[in-house]
Amino acid sequence: MARWLVKTEPNSYSIEDLRRDGTTLWDGVRNYQARNFLTSMKVSDLALVYHSGTDPIGVVGVARVVEAARPDPTQFDQESRYFDPAATVAQPRWFCPLVGFVEQFGTVVERHQLQREPLLAKMEILRKGSRLSVTPLTDEEFDTVLRIAHGGSAPKPSNVRRTSGK
């Protein structure tokens, strides 16, 4: 099962919106590399949800792929800012999976926290100038962020030492 990170500006669609909606089409992505990742997503894959262009910037929760990608309806909608005159129903150009809400973290795992975690050194989203809105994650990257989110800043579960006898 693959792991992903999806980026969104909370002004346009936030984790709160996803929690409210339950599921949503991850539409409006207009970048070929990101599209290829979207169409690679399988049902039950998990994705970190990342808020950009806001304060604080960072990972805010988890989503799950509910249905594999279908043609993105906004490419056919002349009223949409994502309308693509070159796309046809017979030959769609853009695709979007249906994603579902899994959880919203109690506190945002902020970008600067991610940046100082050695295990995340290769995470695509942290690369300067990275603009890809959908990126694959290693299991280790995904697990590391979840561990931080759930209160462990501990280096590794196996290395955790209790200092009290409790």
Add this chain to the structure above:
DNA sequence: GCCAACGTTGGC
């Protein structure tokens, strides 16, 4: 097929 110009993204 190259590449300069341009528009957009997004962290700071």
Add this chain to the structure above:
DNA sequence: GCCAACGTTGGC
């Protein structure tokens, strides 16, 4: 608001 990074466009 600035600006670096990036993708796209279009002239040649």
